[in-house]
Amino acid sequence: MQSADHGPGFPAYRMTASFDRFRWMGSALAGLVFVFLLAPYAALIFATDWHDFHLSEGDVDAIRTSLLYSTLALVISVLAGTPLAWWLAREHGRGKWVFDALLMLPLLTPPLAIGILLSSFYGPYSPVGSLFSHVGVYLTNTPPAFVLAQIYAGMPYFIIAARAAFEGVPRELEQISRTLGRNRFQTFWRVTLPLARIGLSAGVALSWVRVMGEFGIVLIVAYFPEGIPVKLWVNLEDIGLSAVYPLLWVFFLVAVPLPLWIGLRARRQTQAMF
Amino acid sequence: MNQSAPALHIRCQMQQPIVVDISLQVRGFTVLLGVSGAGKSSLLKAIAGLLPAQVSPYGDSAVEQRPIGYLPQGYALFPHLRAWENVAFPLPRSAHRHTDALALLQRVGLEDLANRFPSELSGGQKQRVALARALARKPQLLLLDEPTSALDMATRDEVLDELVREVCEFGIPVLAVSHDPHLAMLADHMAILRDGRIVQEGDPGEVFARPRDVAAARLLGFRNFLSGQIAGSEHNSRLQVAGSGWQMQAGWQPGLSLGTSVQLAVRAEDIYLQETGATHCCPNPLSVQVKACRKEGLSMRLYLEGPTLLEMLLPRQQAEDAQIAVGDFLKVCVQPRHVQIIR
Numbered sequence: 001m002q003s004a005d006h007g008p009g010f011p012a013y014r015m016t017a018s019f020d021r022f023r024w025m026g027s028a029l030a031g032l033v034f035v036f037l038l039a040p041y042a043a044l045i046f047a048t049d050w051h052d053f054h055l056s057e058g059d060v061d062a063i064r065t066s067l068l069y070s071t072l073a074l075v076i077s078v079l080a081g082t083p084l085a086w087w088l089a090r091e092h093g094r095g096k097w098v099f100d101a102l103l104m105l106p107l108l109t110p111p112l113a114i115g116i117l118l119s120s121f122y123g124p125y126s127p128v129g130s131l132f133s134h135v136g137v138y139l140t141n142t143p144p145a146f147v148l149a150q151i152y153a154g155m156p157y158f159i160i161a162a163r164a165a166f167e168g169v170p171r172e173l174e175q176i177s178r179t180l181g182r183n184r185f186q187t188f189w190r191v192t193l194p195l196a197r198i199g200l201s202a203g204v205a206l207s208w209v210r211v212m213g214e215f216g217i218v219l220i221v222a223y224f225p226e227g228i229p230v231k232l233w234v235n236l237e238d239i240g241l242s243a244v245y246p247l248l249w250v251f252f253l254v255a256v257p258l259p260l261w262i263g264l265r266a267r268r269q270t271q272a273m274f
Numbered sequence: 275m276n277q278s279a280p281a282l283h284i285r286c287q288m289q290q291p292i293v294v295d296i297s298l299q300v301r302g303f304t305v306l307l308g309v310s311g312a313g314k315s316s317l318l319k320a321i322a323g324l325l326p327a328q329v330s331p332y333g334d335s336a337v338e339q340r341p342i343g344y345l346p347q348g349y350a351l352f353p354h355l356r357a358w359e360n361v362a363f364p365l366p367r368s369a370h371r372h373t374d375a376l377a378l379l380q381r382v383g384l385e386d387l388a389n390r391f392p393s394e395l396s397g398g399q400k401q402r403v404a405l406a407r408a409l410a411r412k413p414q415l416l417l418l419d420e421p422t423s424a425l426d427m428a429t430r431d432e433v434l435d436e437l438v439r440e441v442c443e444f445g446i447p448v449l450a451v452s453h454d455p456h457l458a459m460l461a462d463h464m465a466i467l468r469d470g471r472i473v474q475e476g477d478p479g480e481v482f483a484r485p486r487d488v489a490a491a492r493l494l495g496f497r498n499f500l501s502g503q504i505a506g507s508e509h510n511s512r513l514q515v516a517g518s519g520w521q522m523q524a525g526w527q528p529g530l531s532l533g534t535s536v537q538l539a540v541r542a543e544d545i546y547l548q549e550t551g552a553t554h555c556c557p558n559p560l561s562v563q564v565k566a567c568r569k570e571g572l573s574m575r576l577y578l579e580g581p582t583l584l585e586m587l588l589p590r591q592q593a594e595d596a597q598i599a600v601g602d603f604l605k606v607c608v609q610p611r612h613v614q615i616i617r
Binding site: 170173175176178179180181183190 | 319322323324336337338339340342343344346348350352353354363364407408410411
């Protein structure tokens with residue numbers, strides 16, 4: 001091994017060697033974490049009985065319920081959450097920190113607890129619940145209750161991601177748009193939204209995953225109609241593990257492509273823009 | 275000055291974020307000079323309607339209705355739109371929107387780069403795309419915020435010349451704010467902003483020749499200031515000014531009686547060496563000693579100590595010939611017409 005006395009090339013050699021060693025260790029560590037995260041999914045491959053792969057009774061209905069109502073919940077979350085996220089990103093008035101802190105509450109509350117809170121607030125014996133029931137909307141064990149539960153599961157995540165996305169849009173570009181003759185709405189549509197789209201896409205993907213996979217809130221508020229997460233639980237209780245895996249595979253098949261597609265698309269667009 | 279240049283009188287009173295109260299004639303290419311933090315950018319934003327202020331004209335209109343083109347520092351091109359889409363942004367949706375945008379790009383010489391994204395353009399190219407975009411609305415006033423700040427030194431002068439030529443071609447009054455006196459030299463009209471007010475306004479030739487006070491003179495590039503008193507006059511053509519241990523002749527100015535305290539301002543580049551063995555006279559001779567010297571590109575900046583501290587900028591050829599070193603004694607001269615009297 002060369003020492004410091006052996007010529008001017010030594011420092012560069014030493015730096016390269018230590019850098020290589022560090023890079024090797026970093027790669028190994030990253031690989032370990034990767035294996036740790038994905039190992040249970042390998043178990044799923046081995047545990048599935050591929051010779052007798054079939055869905056159980058009611059699984060198709062659960063898939064349909066999850067897809068339909070999750071899409072609805074996602075659309076409502078995005079439409080209602082976007083203005084709030086924009087307001088949070090753009091307003092810097094006194095006391096805004098209170099809103100920021102309160103927004104964290106749904107994220108910090110355990111899903112089961114949110115379910116109980118929703119039952120107390122929207123349940124048939126609460127003032128709000130009875131108000132809804134007067135117009136024929138019942139918010140316990142009904143499709144509206146299911147969608148409501150999913151909105152509470154997904155919307156806070158969308159708002160947090162969307163707010164960060166809007167904050168990332170330089171205000172100067174919005175101002176320039178105004179000086180170029182575009183009003184606030186046109187500016188939002190043509191400048192803010194396209195520039196925030198990568199962050200918004202991440203918010204949609206995150207919200208979709210939360211909405212599709214929500215179990216705790218749905219379990220309390222809308223056990224019926226059964227979506228995929230509740231049906232997984234029912235299959236496990238009534239039939240056993242063998243009935244869980246096929247539905248789980250279907251869940252991955254329907255829930256994962258959207259965030260995956262959004263993530264890859266966002267990555268490509270980011271590279272193209274910068 | 276270009277007498278036929280389009281003109282507009284602007285008044286602006288603003289309280290926040292900085293107090294500004296100005297009344298300014300924008301004539302052709304007008305440069306408002308001010309130090310950093312003087313409120314130049316805020317003033318432009320207020321005129322454009324992006325900051326609350328009382329502005330005349332157009333002050334009653336919403337931002338999007340003001341016929342004003344605004345180019346901020348860094349140009350603020352939309353990164354998600356191609357060059358032609360940026361230019362087409364203010365244009366109404368129509369069949370010839372694309373063609374119109376390309377025509378504007380052609381006017382600034384960038385039609386070949388129409389399909390590039392801003393990240394694929396140089397600083398000068400971005401500036402021209404932003405200019406074409408600002409002009410697409412056919413504004414009646416164009417505002418430029420520090421147009422030289424994002425340009426590299428290699429292409430700065432070239433891009434500036436083109437910019438001035440292009441905005442002049444469009445025939446609308448332009449107000450550029452800057453701290454760069456070189457930009458003001460290219461202007462049809464200029465003003466100096468200090469403490470939220472216009473302290474001097476006029477033709478660049480006049481303003482550069484007669485800065486109103488020391489602060490204005492500093493902003494205009496003067497580096498040497500000497501305090502003295504009027505000691506005499508010569509046939510209404512020159513004034514004699516004396517300080518402690520020095521005496522200088524300056525250009526005539528009316529209304530200065532004997533004994534009046536004045537400041538003299540001299541540019542570093544207007545001080546020159548008396549050639550060795552030269553027989554012609556050396557106006558305003560000063561004997562000085564070199565205390566320090568610094569290479570400044572191809573020139574040499576000398577810090578001199580004599581009757582007062584002085585700075586001089588020696589051209590490359592003279593610096594090479596003279597072989598000046600720290601500690602050398604020199605005799606330097608200044609033409610009386612280059613000595614400005616500031617009251």
